[in-house]
Amino acid sequence: MTTLLEVIDIRAGYGEADILNGLTLTLSDNEIAVIIGPNGAGKSTLMKAIFGLVSVHGGDIRFAGQVISGRRADQIAKLGLSYVPQERNVFASMTVHENLEMGAYLLRAGLRDHLSRVYDLFPQLQERRNQIAGTLSGGERQMLAMGRALMLDPRLLLLDEPTAALAPRYVAETFERIREIRSQGIGVLMVEQNARQALAVADRGIVLVMGQNRFEDSGPKLLANREIAEMYLGG
Ligand SMILES: Nc1ncnc2c1ncn2[C@@H]1O[C@H](COP(=O)(O)OP(=O)(O)OP(=O)(O)O)[C@@H](O)[C@H]1O
Numbered sequence: 140m141t142t143l144l145e146v147i148d149i150r151a152g153y154g155e156a157d158i159l160n161g162l163t164l165t166l167s168d169n170e171i172a173v174i175i176g177p178n179g180a181g182k183s184t185l186m187k188a189i190f191g192l193v194s195v196h197g198g199d200i201r202f203a204g205q206v207i208s209g210r211r212a213d214q215i216a217k218l219g220l221s222y223v224p225q226e227r228n229v230f231a232s233m234t235v236h237e238n239l240e241m242g243a244y245l246l247r248a249g250l251r252d253h254l255s256r257v258y259d260l261f262p263q264l265q266e267r268r269n270q271i272a273g274t275l276s277g278g279e280r281q282m283l284a285m286g287r288a289l290m291l292d293p294r295l296l297l298l299d300e301p302t303a304a305l306a307p308r309y310v311a312e313t314f315e316r317i318r319e320i321r322s323q324g325i326g327v328l329m330v331e332q333n334a335r336q337a338l339a340v341a342d343r344g345i346v347l348v349m350g351q352n353r354f355e356d357s358g359p360k361l362l363a364n365r366e367i368a369e370m371y372l373g374g
């Protein structure tokens with residue numbers, strides 16, 4: 140395994156105040172890492188900082204050996220990093236198919252290969268390829284958002300709460316798809332509120348509290364830790 144992502148002691152936030160205060164994490168190739176933590180802890184801010192959407196005031200972020208902190212999001216995307224935000228992650232007035240094509244805007248070649256890979260992974264999207272994205276169910280919409288992010292053939296996928304507000308049936312299916320994505324050689328870093336289910340599939344779990352990584356271990360070990368269960372997993 141080689142190191143894919145390194146976040147080294149970063150400080151980042153909006154304006155003057157830093158939300159992230161000395162956060163450090165490492166992700167290997169082909170790993171699923173899950174970030175859990177209370178509301179407002181800075182989980183989404185971390186995802187945005189990695190993707191170049193929030194200013195990093197201190198520390199470094201490296202992706203595949205290159206420093207990416209300070210670069211623009213489109214430059215970072217070109218290096219093989221895709222990001223699915225927590226909200227507004229599809230173009231609601233475009234069809235499913237148009238959304239996927241838009242996902243590949245930076246791509247020079249291979250559009251058709253990537254489209255068929257995404258449709259293989261999410262057959263529901265193929266069935267609904269001409270449907271307007273704004274009329275999809277919540278679960279279908281999340282799948283479209285992930286599919287769009289995969290259109291760039293990334294090495295690492297950042298997912299901010301991919302199962303938020305989904306029915307239990309879709310939650311399980313989404314985690315299943317995420318495992319399949321990892322088995323295709325893509326690393327996954329995700330923020331999750333369905334913490335127990337997410338940690339069960341995680342090679343690495345990180346508990347983020349007040350802008351710092353407070354605990355870190357394999358997903359199953361964090362699940363088995365009583366202190367963490369009581370404080371962050373609802374007992
Ligand atoms: N655009 C912004 N401008 C100013 N402050 C912001 C902005 N976005 C988030 N914040 C603040 O940064 C802090 C961390 O927010 P963040 O969205 O990273 O939390 P989170 O851990 O993702 O929470 P949640 O679990 O509710 O999604 C919060 O106090 C929030 O109010």
Ligand SMILES: [Mg+2]
Nearest residue numbers: 182183184225
């Ligand atoms: Mg958030």
